[in-house]
Amino acid sequence: MKTKSYIWIIISILVLTSCEDMFEYSPYVIDFDEENRNVNSKNIVKVETQSNTDKIIRIAFTADTHRNSDKLDEFVHSVNQLNKTKPIDFVIHLGDFADFGLPKQYIWANGYLSKLNMPYLVVLGNHDLVGNGSDSYYKMFGDFNTSFIYEKIKFISINTNSREFEYNGSVPSINWLDTQLKPNTNYTKAVILFHVPPMDVDFDNNLEDSFVATLSKNNNVILAVHGHLHHYDIYRPYDKSITFLNVYAIENEKYNVVELASDTFKIITYDL
Numbered sequence: 001m002k003t004k005s006y007i008w009i010i011i012s013i014l015v016l017t018s019c020e021d022m023f024e025y026s027p028y029v030i031d032f033d034e035e036n037r038n039v040n041s042k043n044i045v046k047v048e049t050q051s052n053t054d055k056i057i058r059i060a061f062t063a064d065t066h067r068n069s070d071k072l073d074e075f076v077h078s079v080n081q082l083n084k085t086k087p088i089d090f091v092i093h094l095g096d097f098a099d100f101g102l103p104k105q106y107i108w109a110n111g112y113l114s115k116l117n118m119p120y121l122v123v124l125g126n127h128d129l130v131g132n133g134s135d136s137y138y139k140m141f142g143d144f145n146t147s148f149i150y151e152k153i154k155f156i157s158i159n160t161n162s163r164e165f166e167y168n169g170s171v172p173s174i175n176w177l178d179t180q181l182k183p184n185t186n187y188t189k190a191v192i193l194f195h196v197p198p199m200d201v202d203f204d205n206n207l208e209d210s211f212v213a214t215l216s217k218n219n220n221v222i223l224a225v226h227g228h229l230h231h232y233d234i235y236r237p238y239d240k241s242i243t244f245l246n247v248y249a250i251e252n253e254k255y256n257v258v259e260l261a262s263d264t265f266k267i268i269t270y271d272l
Helices: 002-018 039-049 071-082 103-113 133-141 174-180 208-216
Strands: 057-062 090-093 120-122 146-150 153-157 189-193 221-226 233-235 244-246 254-261 264-271
Touching: 039 120, 039 133, 039 146, 057 071, 071 103, 071 254, 071 264, 103 120, 103 133, 120 133, 153 174, 174 208, 208 221, 221 254
Parallel strands: 057 090, 090 120, 153 189, 189 221, 221 244
Antiparallel strands: 057 254, 146 153, 233 244, 254 264
């Protein structure tokens, strides 16, 4: 009997060893394939090298899909259909991509967005930072702060999730934003992209005034676009300062398209 037991133990060890790749030992293991790495930088290259056919920049926005990721499939289908009649230059997801920052949630959600017929970028949200979500975001999408220029418009994505960084005075990075907004010949106007708006409790209130002052400093910001609040609103919270756009969360089964032409913008709402 002992001999048979030993044989079964040896067989079990061999089977488990040869099939170790079949088992996932932790939901926090980050093992992204090439398709799920450096997604933002790859798509920025696509944006910067594509041509604009009608001199209107159209951007489709969504946000806060973390609890309704299945609706991303409907969003992707709708945007792809719209693209046939009104060319969409790129798509921006304004954060809360993953509910608990889990690698699997990142992979599931990116699986939907990867079916878009145009480039897309994902901004960092507070839910994306739960657990080891910061590592997942960095490996899938790259730096927390990034920018690119398209058709003389500079798009600046900045991390404003202050609470997740314990209000340590570094988030958002005012110095980085100030440098990004310094005028030069490469761009004429800027659009700022972030998740948590500066008047929110999740934003470091010690940085609110300097953040808003930096946005207004050079008079070159057309629009500040964010998510986090889940409803739609276009407003000017700081008197005659910058126009803010809070885009629909996907739970509303709507999304916003911003059309940019020179110094003007137009906001259109579509149903999924």
